[in-house]
Amino acid sequence: MTNTMSNTRRYVILAPGVFSTRASKTAHGVVAYAKDPTVAVIDPSQDGKEVRDVVSYLDSNAPIVANIEASLRYKPTSLLVGVAPPGGALPADWRREIITALEAGLEVVSGLHDVLAEDPDFVAAAKRGNASIWDVRVPPKTPIFSGTAWAVKPFVLLTVGSDCSVGKMTVSLELTRAAKDRGRNPEFIATGQTGIMIAGKGIAIDRVIADFAPGATETLVTTHAPETDILFVEGQGGINHAAYAPVTLALLYGSAPDALILVHNAARTEIDGLGTPILSYSELINLYERLAATVKPVKVIGIAINTSALSDMEAKHAIQAAQEETGLPADDLVRFGPYAFYDAIAQQLYEKKPLRKGKTLPPTL
Amino acid sequence: MTNTMSNTRRYVILAPGVFSTRASKTAHGVVAYAKDPTVAVIDPSQDGKEVRDVVSYLDSNAPIVANIEASLRYKPTSLLVGVAPPGGALPADWRREIITALEAGLEVVSGLHDVLAEDPDFVAAAKRGNASIWDVRVPPKTPIFSGTAWAVKPFVLLTVGSDCSVGKMTVSLELTRAAKDRGRNPEFIATGQTGIMIAGKGIAIDRVIADFAPGATETLVTTHAPETDILFVEGQGGINHAAYAPVTLALLYGSAPDALILVHNAARTEIDGLGTPILSYSELINLYERLAATVKPVKVIGIAINTSALSDMEAKHAIQAAQEETGLPADDLVRFGPYAFYDAIAQQLYEKKPLRKGKTLPPTL
Numbered sequence: 001m002t003n004t005m006s007n008t009r010r011y012v013i014l015a016p017g018v019f020s021t022r023a024s025k026t027a028h029g030v031v032a033y034a035k036d037p038t039v040a041v042i043d044p045s046q047d048g049k050e051v052r053d054v055v056s057y058l059d060s061n062a063p064i065v066a067n068i069e070a071s072l073r074y075k076p077t078s079l080l081v082g083v084a085p086p087g088g089a090l091p092a093d094w095r096r097e098i099i100t101a102l103e104a105g106l107e108v109v110s111g112l113h114d115v116l117a118e119d120p121d122f123v124a125a126a127k128r129g130n131a132s133i134w135d136v137r138v139p140p141k142t143p144i145f146s147g148t149a150w151a152v153k154p155f156v157l158l159t160v161g162s163d164c165s166v167g168k169m170t171v172s173l174e175l176t177r178a179a180k181d182r183g184r185n186p187e188f189i190a191t192g193q194t195g196i197m198i199a200g201k202g203i204a205i206d207r208v209i210a211d212f213a214p215g216a217t218e219t220l221v222t223t224h225a226p227e228t229d230i231l232f233v234e235g236q237g238g239i240n241h242a243a244y245a246p247v248t249l250a251l252l253y254g255s256a257p258d259a260l261i262l263v264h265n266a267a268r269t270e271i272d273g274l275g276t277p278i279l280s281y282s283e284l285i286n287l288y289e290r291l292a293a294t295v296k297p298v299k300v301i302g303i304a305i306n307t308s309a310l311s312d313m314e315a316k317h318a319i320q321a322a323q324e325e326t327g328l329p330a331d332d333l334v335r336f337g338p339y340a341f342y343d344a345i346a347q348q349l350y351e352k353k354p355l356r357k358g359k360t361l362p363p364t365l
Numbered sequence: 366m367t368n369t370m371s372n373t374r375r376y377v378i379l380a381p382g383v384f385s386t387r388a389s390k391t392a393h394g395v396v397a398y399a400k401d402p403t404v405a406v407i408d409p410s411q412d413g414k415e416v417r418d419v420v421s422y423l424d425s426n427a428p429i430v431a432n433i434e435a436s437l438r439y440k441p442t443s444l445l446v447g448v449a450p451p452g453g454a455l456p457a458d459w460r461r462e463i464i465t466a467l468e469a470g471l472e473v474v475s476g477l478h479d480v481l482a483e484d485p486d487f488v489a490a491a492k493r494g495n496a497s498i499w500d501v502r503v504p505p506k507t508p509i510f511s512g513t514a515w516a517v518k519p520f521v522l523l524t525v526g527s528d529c530s531v532g533k534m535t536v537s538l539e540l541t542r543a544a545k546d547r548g549r550n551p552e553f554i555a556t557g558q559t560g561i562m563i564a565g566k567g568i569a570i571d572r573v574i575a576d577f578a579p580g581a582t583e584t585l586v587t588t589h590a591p592e593t594d595i596l597f598v599e600g601q602g603g604i605n606h607a608a609y610a611p612v613t614l615a616l617l618y619g620s621a622p623d624a625l626i627l628v629h630n631a632a633r634t635e636i637d638g639l640g641t642p643i644l645s646y647s648e649l650i651n652l653y654e655r656l657a658a659t660v661k662p663v664k665v666i667g668i669a670i671n672t673s674a675l676s677d678m679e680a681k682h683a684i685q686a687a688q689e690e691t692g693l694p695a696d697d698l699v700r701f702g703p704y705a706f707y708d709a710i711a712q713q714l715y716e717k718k719p720l721r722k723g724k725t726l727p728p729t730l
Contacts, residue, residue: 145608147639206576210612213575242618242660243510246611247575253607274512277659290652294642295607 009036009107009200012068012076014097015083019043019064020054026082026111026194031058033173034198038062039074042097068100078107081116082197090114098122103129111136111193136196137204145214149256150296152221154187154228155349158257159235159304160288162278164244166265167306167334168235169195174333175261176232178342184350189220189233191251205236205254206247213247217254230349233257239287240279241271252288253295259348260288260300266318267309281326302345303330374401374472374565377433377441379462380448384408384429385419391447391476391559396423398538399563403427404439407462433465443472446481447562455479463487468494475500476558501561502569510579514621515661517586519552519593520714523622524600524669525653527643529609531630532671532699533600534560539698540626541597543707549715554585554598556616570601570619571612578612582619595714598622604652605644606636617653618660624713625653625665631683632674646691667710668695 011034013019013027019041031038031051041051044066051060065071068079079101085091090098090112098108098116102125110116110133117123117133126133149156157175159168172188172195179186188195190202208216221231233255237244262285268278279287285300292298303322307315315332322330329344376399378384378392384406396403396416406416409431416425430436433444444466450456455463455477463473463481467490475481475498482488482498491498514521522540524533537553537560544551553560555567573581586596598620602609627649634643644652650665657663668687672680680697687695694709 147607206574208575209571210573210575210578210615211571211609213611214608240656240659242512243579244576245618245656246578246615249614250575250611253610279659287655290655291605291610294605294644 009078009109010074010076011036011038011078011080011109012040012042012071012074012101012106013038013080013082014042014068014094016043016093016097017045018083018085019046024083026197027080028055028058029169029194030080030082030197031055031060031062033170034200036078036200038080039076040065040071042067042071068097068104068106072104076106078109080197081108081110081112082194084112095121099125102126102131102133105129105131107132107134109134109136109197111197113137136202137193137207139203139205139208139216142203142208142212142216142219144212145218145254149218149221149254152224152231152256154224155230155259155351156221156233156255156257157230157259157261157349158233158251158255159261159263160248160252160284160300161235161238162262162264162284163238163268163271164236164241165272166238166263166268167304168263169198170306171261171263171304171333172232172234173198174338175342178338179230179232179349181339182342182346184229185225185227186230186232187224187228189224189231189255191217191220191234191236195234202234205250206244208250210246210250213250214254217251218256221255231255235263238271238278239284239291240276242274242276249291252292256296257292257298258351259345260298261302261304261345262288262300263304263306264322265306265309266315267306281322285326300326300328301348302328302341304341305330305332307332307335374443374474375439375441376401376403376443376445376474377405377407377436377439377466377471378403378445378447379407379433379459381408381458381462382410383448383450384411389448391562392445393420393423394534394559395445395447395562396420396425396427398535399565401443401565403445404441405430405436407432407436433462433469433471437469441471443474445562446473446475446477447559449477460486464490467491467496467498470494470496472496473498474562476502476562478502501567502558502572504568504570504573504581507568507573507577507581507584509577510583510619514583514586514619517589517596517621519589520595520624521586521598521620521622522595522624522626522714523598523616523620523663524626524628525613525617525649525665526600526603527627527629527646527649528603528633528636529601529606530637531603531628531633532669533628534563535671536626536628536669536698537597537599538563539703540707543703544595544597544714546704547707547711549594550590550592551595551597552589552593554589554596554620556582556585556599556601560599567599570615571609573615575611575615578615579619582616583621586620596620600628603636603643604649604656605641607639607641614656617657621661622657622663624710625663626667626669626710627653627665628669628671629687630671630674631680632671646687650691665691665693666713667693667706669706670695670697672697672700 196202
């Protein structure tokens with residue numbers, strides 16, 4: 001099943017025993033950034049507290065309750081299963097919460113690898129409650145890339161990375177917020193699980209069949225509200241990441257960006273888990289720009305650095321070093337806020353861009 | 366279902382009304398290159414002729430017959446459906462042939478988009494005949510890329526292209542043949558539909574979920590006979606092809622090649638169907654080598670040119686121009702045979718290569 005709610009959701013988040021841990025990263029992202037409010041969290045181990053008591057950097061007083069029944073008084077529309085349970089398989093008490101939610105008529109939004117809409121127990125419960133299930137990882141059918149992205153009217157800004165998990169989604173979200181606060185009509189384009197839960201829509205490009213990944217991305221940037229003047233596309237992976245670079249390239253070609261922001265984690269020197277080297281800013285800029293040059297030319301216009309592992313002094317040095325190496329604006333958009341960086345790049349956004357009419361590819365190779 | 370036959374197949378090819386046309390390209394490739402013989406072709410419009418009467422460049426006297434019943438005297442083990450029927454959907458007379466073949470106990474090998482093993486009529490017929498169905502496009506489950514490809518013992522040679530459909534599979538097959546004739550133990554690694562039918566095994570990388578495409582490629586190069594001393598990996602797409610480049614990159618990283626052969630069609634100046642420019646040899650070499658440089662360094666060691674659209678004189682000029690631009694051996698391996706080119710690059714193959722132990726990636730992002 002796909003996203004069936006077009007109006008605002010009110011989320012209750014399922015995270016029994018784990019809401020305070022790193023395993024709940026997706027849930028924390030939803031509380032921090034989602035356009036839809038989180039009205040309660042289910043975690044019996046923190047029953048009676050508020051979100052901000054448990055995760056200090058989240059500015060939310062949503063109550064933490066013991067079970068789905070206790071959450072209903074806060075009038076949620078949707079149960080969000082954003083946390084993979086330890087060990088992988090869905091424990092019996094999680095199943096019970098999901099079934100109870102569906103029977104109560106709540107939509108269930110799941111980012112689990114297991115497809116809930118293929119589970120007969122959940123399907124039956126959804127039928128009883130006249131409720132729907134949205135497995136956000138399951139991509140819709142989309143066509144092969146055809147070049148329609150080359151004629152998209154809003155300005156398209158894609159974040160690209162030095163590695164996976166460096167902060168590309170967060171940078172895209174912070175820039176979306178800054179653009180909105182500066183009076184623009186931006187839209188955040190979600191390309192991964194957490195981003196989709198935050199935006200309430202999107203496609204997990206890493207789950208699309210390889211041949212269709214650029215086309216799925218093209219579908220995302222060609223579908224936007226008419227008043228939108230800039231699309232901030234969430235990047236994925238890194239161009240020299242042996243496992244995830246194909247997804248990175250699908251986004252670089254499929255979203256047909258008008259500008260790139262390069263995102264790096266200053267504490268990282270090796271590609272996560274593989275041990276191959278992280279490229280320098282100059283090498284990354286050169287590689288991304290050369291790949292795009294004959295498809296749709298694009299420039300890196302700024303460097304966003306995740307300095308969360310550094311002291312204030314170290315962070316300032318890392319930002320200055322990036323500016324000196326590249327001659328581009330650089331900043332940590334979480335540590336120092338997005339506005340200085342946004343204002344530094346703003347004159348290059350919204351420029352009248354050359355539109356290009358794409359030709360149509362044959363339906364198959 | 367997957368490939369269930371480990372012994373030699375004897376193919377009867379289903380191509381009613383279309384065996385003489387370009388639509389039967391896959392079938393022609395199987396007749397020309399497959400390790401398994403084609404013992405008959407079904408095409409009532411050519412009944413009574415031999416394959417070489419209908420497709421002049423195929424050196425095969427296999428008979429063309431009217432239907433599956435008439436083919437049985439040639440003792441086929443497998444019906445090969447290598448041709449997409451005009452219009453897409455499977456016509457009734459094709460369905461009848463497939464059902465009759467399954468009831469007669471023949472394996473059915475299909476390269477169609479439609480998954481035959483999900484069709485209740487075919488499943489029932491297979492049960493009645495105790496026969497199997499192999500949908501070659503459906504990939505098996507494979508893990509995320511982990512770096513085990515970096516420790517593969519045989520030399521790995523990957524073909525990379527200036528575009529899709531330029532002849533990468535053919536070049537890999539011709540080099541496999543030359544290496545065998547020179548006394549080596551090569552293996553052709555199939556990564557697309559036609560290649561899989563020719564090799565009798567392989568994975569259609571373009572049909573793998575994007576996140577798993579490098580890992581599927583890694584599985585292919587880490588699974589080979591112990592005596593194999595070189596793997597010729599069939600390339601896909603082109604690195605600046607907006608629709609198919611993610612698959613190209615999955616092969617470049619996933620197969621961890623020790624050398625690359627760049628393949629180009631001399632008549633091509635634009636990316637097929639998209640109208641963006643084809644890169645020069647120098648630019649392509651630079652891009653492929655730079656992408657691989659920090660993952661596993663590799664060099665382009667030769668240029669294979671498809672000159673089928675050129676005169677003899679033009680072909681020689683095109684080959685000479687490629688040699689002068691790149692300083693590398695260049696040739697058309699179909700027009701002039703694979704041996705001169707193979708001998709020119711042979712000293713760089715089979716060199717003792719540095720093995721590198723990969724680390725293991727976490728199972729999910």
